[in-house]
Amino acid sequence: MRVRYNECDRVGIVFNSNYLVYTDVAATEFWREHLGGYSEFNEIGLDMVLAEANIRFRQPLEFDDEFDIRVSVGGMTARSMTIEFEFTRAGDQIAEIDISYVCVSSSEHTPQPIPERIRAVLEGE
Numbered sequence: 001m002r003v004r005y006n007e008c009d010r011v012g013i014v015f016n017s018n019y020l021v022y023t024d025v026a027a028t029e030f031w032r033e034h035l036g037g038y039s040e041f042n043e044i045g046l047d048m049v050l051a052e053a054n055i056r057f058r059q060p061l062e063f064d065d066e067f068d069i070r071v072s073v074g075g076m077t078a079r080s081m082t083i084e085f086e087f088t089r090a091g092d093q094i095a096e097i098d099i100s101y102v103c104v105s106s107s108e109h110t111p112q113p114i115p116e117r118i119r120a121v122l123e124g125e
Helices: 018-035 116-123
Strands: 046-057 068-076 080-089 092-105
Touching (some): 068 116
Antiparallel strands (some): 068 080
């Protein structure tokens, strides 16, 4: 990815909330690669909602920087999972973000088990 001007503060450093926007883009690609897309959840009446996000900043990203995000499954329970995002620029660590998601029904927003076929794909990741 590349940092755009509108994502920065007055001094050209990425504003901290934009890191969560970047994780959303990376997660969308993660779901596309592993499940064919996020719609796999929606088609069976489920959604994965953000429950908690932890960010560890190491170095700032600045306007026009190119960076990579590595995405991996950190852990799973029956109804939740943690996805880990590692931000790097030219091999240097920029930030680490762990996001916990809970599987819920799309209509009632109540916790639901992560379906076995989805769990099998993610655990094999």
